[in-house]
Amino acid sequence: MEMTVNKEMVAVAEKLTPELIQGAAEPKGSIEVIADENAIQGWRVEPKRDPQEWKEGAYGKGDSFVLDFGDHLVGYLSFSVRPVGSPPDAPLKLKLVFGEMPCEIGEPFESYDGWLSSSWLQEETMFVDILPAEIKLPRRYCFRYLKVEVLDTSGKYKAAFDQFVCTTVTSGDVSKVESLPESLPEDLKLMDRIAVKTLQDCMQTVFEDGPKRDRRLWIGDLRLQAQANYYSFRNDELIKRCLYLFGGMRLEDGAVGACIFEKPHPHVDDVRFFDYSLFFVACLYDYYEAAEDRETLEKLWPVAMKQLEIGIDKLDEHGIVKLGVSNGSFIDWQSELNKETPSQGVLIYCLKRGMALAATLGLEKERAYIADQINRTTKAALDHLWENDLGVFISGADKQVSWASQVWMALAEVLPQEENAALMDRLFTQPPAIGMTTPYMFHHLIEALFLVGHRDKAIEQMRAYWGEMVQDGADTFWELYNTEDKKLSPYGSNLINSYCHAWSCTPTYFIRKYMI
């Protein structure tokens, strides 16, 4: 794969690499993870009567214990281990299993048979040749629960553990997040706190999608993280860094890639999504609105304009987005979803933000061109995608009616304001068959509800979705959540889901933008 690299942009991004803020977390105590049909995903956590029990034991072959650190952590584990008995006459063989959720401790990783790489499952099998030892593991983990299993010692000694510490890392300074007003309901305060923690744990040297998986900068996640950041951490420099990374390293035709890798040197992935490339425009728009950084706007404008042109290139003779097989759109983790109409919505949404930026920059020719495209695509949507009898937007040859199509057309403000509100009402009175899977798609539903003025419905939906995640014990918000099927994973297993996922952090954005 060829990359379109702008070295100066990458250099700007690299200069903005933040120093991470470190903290230290110790286990709250030892627990048991018990199979329980009534518990979330089938696993219940039971604290040991004496939380410090793990410190007192001497562990031989096959012995294990599970620690609960009390909250979701991202960082580096260190621990101290010493021999009990005779001088150790063989290495200590240890297995560590890290879990964001109890299922990762309860279910053996060997049982994993999903389609994402099993290498994401967080475990280490290690040998300690010299005891006692202070061990600092070099990899970063993402966990609340830690299972420590002694695979072997020897007949002559056992192992005892004195301390476990997680050195946490983040580029989100929580002291910069303002307190919420006392008057806000407690459940929303709690939801905000969890959302802020979710965002914080994803803030590293870039905005990562999930610190367990994929640990990468995806532009779909970045857009929502940035929106939440402007109302919380205000680490605008980190957003600037991410924009320069996306702008500086693009696909062969100049399209912004779906994601960026930082190591061993910054490079763009070969994944492209129609909607994700366009979101560069929306990200730049939001950044300029929040940070008023005109220099960055000027530098990155050509990249944004290029994304609009690439998007427009995908329109057919009627002005409707046509997605080829190789040029999919993300929209939602929904295999049944026809993504053309939602993508039409994304295109119009981004064209509108692009037009505003062109106006800000005084680029009249570009502004006028974009305005024409907005008219063309809006008219096309109304002429070819709108089913007036049903009051819905359809998608594809099969005229699919989905939540995603209505939500994105609402966000694109294709219909007049009152009709847009009615479109949102109809979602609940005549719910489309093709539903939503991810918090990412739910975010857009809530945003659309606030946009059309359905504030109460928006809050009700937040409570029904993120509120139920809170009820289910979320320390941070999850990549995937289906209130109807809580074991659902598009990857074929619960074990591989990311339980602290950027695109799920937006309740803090909604609360702080619309509710205080």
Add this chain to the structure above:
Amino acid sequence: MEMTVNKEMVAVAEKLTPELIQGAAEPKGSIEVIADENAIQGWRVEPKRDPQEWKEGAYGKGDSFVLDFGDHLVGYLSFSVRPVGSPPDAPLKLKLVFGEMPCEIGEPFESYDGWLSSSWLQEETMFVDILPAEIKLPRRYCFRYLKVEVLDTSGKYKAAFDQFVCTTVTSGDVSKVESLPESLPEDLKLMDRIAVKTLQDCMQTVFEDGPKRDRRLWIGDLRLQAQANYYSFRNDELIKRCLYLFGGMRLEDGAVGACIFEKPHPHVDDVRFFDYSLFFVACLYDYYEAAEDRETLEKLWPVAMKQLEIGIDKLDEHGIVKLGVSNGSFIDWQSELNKETPSQGVLIYCLKRGMALAATLGLEKERAYIADQINRTTKAALDHLWENDLGVFISGADKQVSWASQVWMALAEVLPQEENAALMDRLFTQPPAIGMTTPYMFHHLIEALFLVGHRDKAIEQMRAYWGEMVQDGADTFWELYNTEDKKLSPYGSNLINSYCHAWSCTPTYFIRKYMI
């Protein structure tokens, strides 16, 4: 356990810690390990047609290859790995298995069910988060064969390998080992080369028993390594270091322990053997004979004298060694063996060397005392252990007749010279039921044969034992070898045996002392 520590002695030892000599070894090529009833231990090695085949492959989930480094190595592995395909979107999960012998590659370690700790089995399961990568593993391994297995990548990329290097380490400088005369038969030259390599690979910051297992200083091994060293590497400083370690850290009653650990700080193990404590005297005697280091002799003499006193304490009213359950003797890995008479032999053998040292030091009182004890124990052996009708020494209440009893009584020179020679003859004409298991015990047989002047028989036996190990493809000589049962392991599995073991290195001693 309490230790008797002499800090000054330990400090002398620590100052003598050698710098290790480093080398670099690369794989000769890739091979297959194939089950074959006719091969040693059931595994045959077959080179690939193209030895560089491993470099060309791209390895995905479940793929593996096996490298042959062409000789036995002790050192640190480094390798380089790079992705093939899309940018790696998940960690690379690798498993490495190190084998001294093909059986370690052929038989899954999960099948191991022996009584030594499975933590000795050399394997690593590791995650590589960033690719390409240059990886340097921190642990030391002991191997000729390396299996590289890709446990997982992702659907988007595979792994390719460019280089594997083992940075070898030893404190034995092979350039100091003299060439053998051209006239020596080729098979003995080869046997010598393998013995020298065995010793070299065990020479680290101490004389280790085996660089794979136990990687420790055992005095039983040290004595034979030192004897081989005086005829080869002449690293007498390393022997001095080991003597000071044993002298400086002893068991509660002042007995020299069976083995010493170097890390995290020098300490003595809690294992004691009647014969091993006494061998401190023999080791000191051999060292003084070879190095003529009178200062060390003077410093360590009190430790040696103490071992003789502790040995004498175990004599019953007739002057016969009685071994309690907790105070065993090693002699050989032979569970049926009654060890009292061989231990009587060891005691007399060491008393004689102690007497010589006392004489050298001009310690007349001690010399006379030891002489009395030699007479007492020799007379006791002849009165109570010698069966005149059968012409053998018996051991224990059941009057057991073993090879070990005859060999050690011969080495102790209890009988007049001609009768001693006849005793050795009788071993072959009327072989005792209780045989020998280890090269360690075979060493003492050969030494006894040379001692009584049966030079041809000694060489014949060397060829029958070590010579057959050479036929069986030994790169270094093994901890355990039974020409009748080549899968025998006192530990319950072949996989855990040490295939480069100090006590097996003495053919070079015999060849260079008696045969050139």
